[in-house]
Amino acid sequence: MTSPNVLLIGCGKMGGALAQGWMAAQNPPKLMVLDRKLQQAPGDSPIVRAASDIPADFQPDIIVLAVKPAGADAMLATLRDALGERLHKSALLSVMAGKTCDHLAQACGWDDMAVIRTMPNTPSSVGAGTTGLYASPHVSEAQKQIAITLMKQVGTVVPVSRETDLRSIIAIAGSAPAYIFFLTELLEKTGVELGLTAEQSRELARSMMYGAGKMLHDLPEDASTLRKNVTSPNGTTAAALAVFMDENNWPRTVKLAAQAAVRRSEELDN
Numbered sequence: 001m002t003s004p005n006v007l008l009i010g011c012g013k014m015g016g017a018l019a020q021g022w023m024a025a026q027n028p029p030k031l032m033v034l035d036r037k038l039q040q041a042p043g044d045s046p047i048v049r050a051a052s053d054i055p056a057d058f059q060p061d062i063i064v065l066a067v068k069p070a071g072a073d074a075m076l077a078t079l080r081d082a083l084g085e086r087l088h089k090s091a092l093l094s095v096m097a098g099k100t101c102d103h104l105a106q107a108c109g110w111d112d113m114a115v116i117r118t119m120p121n122t123p124s125s126v127g128a129g130t131t132g133l134y135a136s137p138h139v140s141e142a143q144k145q146i147a148i149t150l151m152k153q154v155g156t157v158v159p160v161s162r163e164t165d166l167r168s169i170i171a172i173a174g175s176a177p178a179y180i181f182f183l184t185e186l187l188e189k190t191g192v193e194l195g196l197t198a199e200q201s202r203e204l205a206r207s208m209m210y211g212a213g214k215m216l217h218d219l220p221e222d223a224s225t226l227r228k229n230v231t232s233p234n235g236t237t238a239a240a241l242a243v244f245m246d247e248n249n250w251p252r253t254v255k256l257a258a259q260a261a262v263r264r265s266e267e268l269d270n
């Protein structure tokens with residue numbers, strides 16, 4: 001398959017992570033970046049500052065929208081003015097944690113606009129992303145396959161057939177790297193409180209997170225089996241897990257946190 005023409009709108013934390021991941025992939029897309037303040041794009045991809053600067057001969061196959069939901073409508077209005085029918089011919093792939101496909105299609109100016117909604121995460125920057133993907137009814141099979149291939153270049157893709165499932169995906173994958181980074185921060189801090197140096201604690205916590213993640217990635221065993229393999233009867237891990245696994249601790253906290261993410265994504269959709 002030839003590499004698609006991709007217009008990436010917004011090359012901040014998420015758009016930048018995707019661009020980095022794509023540039024390290026085997027068959028990277030032909031990327032043009034639209035960002036008002038970016039100095040250098042991954043792979044030295046061309047940058048334009050505004051929709052009106054997009055070259056007249058550039059026909060994107062996919063337009064990846066990676067600005068904040070609050071800025072999306074204004075951006076799509078300028079894009080429609082600048083691209084006209086070229087926008088209609090493209091597929092719009094949103095990575096935003098808000099704004100429905102119907103809303104985005106209307107903001108583009110065509111009810112039958114091909115809109116794909118995804119929820120990726122920042123590990124895409126190192127080719128280890130996780131992306132939930134929903135294609136609205138006006139997306140052709142060819143466009144859907146281009147989008148899936150593009151997002152697979154930076155990790156794993158989980159297609160869903162209900163748009164509302166993207167809210168659960170935000171809670172379990174899109175936002176979730178932050179939960180893991182926070183746990184790492186807490187472990188590092190606790191290591192120091194227990195007498196390790198900051199350097200030792202940082203190396204221990206980060207290396208452990210990598211090792212546990214690699215096991216989950218590489219091995220077929222369930223997470224619960226991997227956990228049990230660490231837990232000697234009446235040993236140190238059992239002592240620690242008795243605290244974490246109390247119904248009022250992690251089981252409750254994780255559920256409450258995920259529900260909060262889902263609620264916020266519902267708000268951002270409207």
Ligand SMILES: NC(=O)c1ccc[n+]([C@@H]2O[C@H](COP(=O)([O-])OP(=O)(O)OC[C@H]3O[C@@H](n4cnc5c(N)ncnc54)[C@H](O)[C@@H]3O)[C@@H](O)[C@H]2O)c1
Pocket residue numbers: 009010011012013014015016034035036037038049050066067068069071075095096097098119120121122174175
């Ligand atoms: N950060 C994440 O982990 C993550 C994960 C999944 C989805 N998302 C989604 O990605 C989107 C972007 O989030 P982010 O964290 O990357 O934000 P960000 O602020 O880091 O990036 C936004 C980028 O868009 C550019 N931009 C904004 N308005 C512009 C305009 N009018 N013209 C030109 N450039 C403009 C900014 O310069 C910036 O580089 C959000 O909708 C968010 O929901 C983020």
